[in-house]
Amino acid sequence: MQTAAILIIGNEMLSGRTRDLNLQTLGTALAEHGIRVRESRVVEDRFDSIVQAVNSLRATYDLVFTTGGIGPTHDDITTDCIAAALGRVVVENPEAVRRLTAYYPHGDLNQARLKMARIVVGAELLDNPVSAAPGYRVENVFVLPGVPRILQSMLPGLLARLHRGTAILSRSVTAYLRESEIAAELEGIQLRYPMLDLGSYPFVRDGRFGTTLVARGTAVEALASAIDEIAQTLAVRNAEFVVESTASPL
Amino acid sequence: MQTAAILIIGNEMLSGRTRDLNLQTLGTALAEHGIRVRESRVVEDRFDSIVQAVNSLRATYDLVFTTGGIGPTHDDITTDCIAAALGRVVVENPEAVRRLTAYYPHGDLNQARLKMARIVVGAELLDNPVSAAPGYRVENVFVLPGVPRILQSMLPGLLARLHRGTAILSRSVTAYLRESEIAAELEGIQLRYPMLDLGSYPFVRDGRFGTTLVARGTAVEALASAIDEIAQTLAVRNAEFVVESTASPL
Numbered sequence: 298m299q300t301a302a303i304l305i306i307g308n309e310m311l312s313g314r315t316r317d318l319n320l321q322t323l324g325t326a327l328a329e330h331g332i333r334v335r336e337s338r339v340v341e342d343r344f345d346s347i348v349q350a351v352n353s354l355r356a357t358y359d360l361v362f363t364t365g366g367i368g369p370t371h372d373d374i375t376t377d378c379i380a381a382a383l384g385r386v387v388v389e390n391p392e393a394v395r396r397l398t399a400y401y402p403h404g405d406l407n408q409a410r411l412k413m414a415r416i417v418v419g420a421e422l423l424d425n426p427v428s429a430a431p432g433y434r435v436e437n438v439f440v441l442p443g444v445p446r447i448l449q450s451m452l453p454g455l456l457a458r459l460h461r462g463t464a465i466l467s468r469s470v471t472a473y474l475r476e477s478e479i480a481a482e483l484e485g486i487q488l489r490y491p492m493l494d495l496g497s498y499p500f501v502r503d504g505r506f507g508t509t510l511v512a513r514g515t516a517v518e519a520l521a522s523a524i525d526e527i528a529q530t531l532a533v534r535n536a537e538f539v540v541e542s543t544a545s546p547l
Numbered sequence: 548m549q550t551a552a553i554l555i556i557g558n559e560m561l562s563g564r565t566r567d568l569n570l571q572t573l574g575t576a577l578a579e580h581g582i583r584v585r586e587s588r589v590v591e592d593r594f595d596s597i598v599q600a601v602n603s604l605r606a607t608y609d610l611v612f613t614t615g616g617i618g619p620t621h622d623d624i625t626t627d628c629i630a631a632a633l634g635r636v637v638v639e640n641p642e643a644v645r646r647l648t649a650y651y652p653h654g655d656l657n658q659a660r661l662k663m664a665r666i667v668v669g670a671e672l673l674d675n676p677v678s679a680a681p682g683y684r685v686e687n688v689f690v691l692p693g694v695p696r697i698l699q700s701m702l703p704g705l706l707a708r709l710h711r712g713t714a715i716l717s718r719s720v721t722a723y724l725r726e727s728e729i730a731a732e733l734e735g736i737q738l739r740y741p742m743l744d745l746g747s748y749p750f751v752r753d754g755r756f757g758t759t760l761v762a763r764g765t766a767v768e769a770l771a772s773a774i775d776e777i778a779q780t781l782a783v784r785n786a787e788f789v790v791e792s793t794a795s796p797l
Contacts, residue, residue: 309748311570312584314761315748318566340586346585372745412730480620497622
């Protein structure tokens with residue numbers, strides 16, 4: 298299975314100003330496509346931080362997806378960082394210029410906007426149906442925008458370029474009991490299903506403690522069978538629980 | 548100014564199942580406390596991944612905060628990973644046992660729950676007002692739970708142990724214009740205020756493109772003055788804009 302990392306670029310996610318939405322969007326879409334996201338990093342808009350993260354991640358995982366920092370303002374430095382990380386230069390990409398020219402009203406393609414046509418040499422453009430400025434792929438790095446709505450609009454075009462693997466599915470059971478009450482049994486089930494990842498996610502809701510038990514993997518029958526074992530364990534305890542009935546790609 | 552990194556531990560944030568809330572909570576609280584979060588990572592519940600991230604981050608930043616993986620189930624391996632990263636052993640902490648004994652009904656402190664009293668040797672406990680199981684500090688690493696409500700309840704106790712620096716404040720202006728229309732002026736303002744970070748965050752709302760311009764730093768007068776310059780630039784453009792009137796710690 299292909300592995301991936303997601304690099305989120307921007308001070309605003311670290312200062313608390315903005316809650317990142319893109320990790321969940323990409324994680325969900327890639328799992329469904331059969332690609333496992335193994336790591337994510339958030340770094341500031343600083344040249345050295347971005348270059349170092351790109352180089353570390355692209356050497357470790359099959360695919361790297363970056364979000365943010367490809368707009369027209371002074372704090373948009375992702376393209377220069379990707380170029381430095383890959384030892385490539387940045388050029389004004391003629392096809393990107395054409396798309397921006399077609400998108401903006403005649404005469405409105407100012408210097409700041411033209412900055413969005415500066416692309417790492419050798420890159421393949423990714424379509425942006427919302428605001429024209431393209432993302433791109435160069436080697437195993439996919440460079441995407443940070444605005445969630447624009448990123449979402451680019452997903453179909455992005456996924457079409459990625460090799461589709463076996464979808465990673467999950468099934469879950471939510472029960473109103475504390476995870477410590479079922480920890481021993483859950484560990485036993487995990488040992489019997491080494492091909493799955495079993496996770497236990499406690500929550501507090503309206504003052505009640507509960508736990509969502511999640512089985513995740515590509516083996517559909519093992520998933521069903523592990524979830525049955527979990528449900529039986531809960532039934533024996535007389536716990537109130539709900540089984541998510543269909544395998545979902547989450 | 549002290550620097551910090553936040554390490555979020557858990558498959559569920561990478562698979563798309565769960566949207567992390569803790570980075571924003573910690574980023575906001577630490578900025579207000581005068582500590583700058585410079586990086587965040589999300590890693591899977593895998594021994595090697597966690598150990599490597601802990602060691603990389605604690606060598607680079609003054610403080611490291613981990614979230615997740617300190618519960619009672621088989622996938623809670625953070626404490627063993629912290630111990631390995633720091634070359635320390637894990638012990639059953641008597642004070643943690645005392646807290647758990649006091650919290651659970653008599654006789655309910657089972658083996659899974661006792662796992663939450665396994666703490667890296669030499670650690671200082673952090674109070675958990677919701678569910679007793681403590682977090683802890685060892686060297687420059689702060690080990691916190693993943694459940695957002697529990698983490699939030701631990702913040703006052705956590706912050707009381709951290710040196711308070713000069714609060715990082717921000718002011719912002721939101722305008723219905725595209726960031727490319729003000730990029731050149733914004734860069735000029737950034738150059739005149741090198742002590743501040745100026746950020747430009749485009750958005751799409753009800754089909755309209757807008758931009759939030761944020762100035763961030765510890766210099767209160769420079770903040771006010773930079774925001775004035777941004778507002779004047781927008782007024783000259785006849786742009787519709789709103790200035791956030793008070794310096795906030797976001």
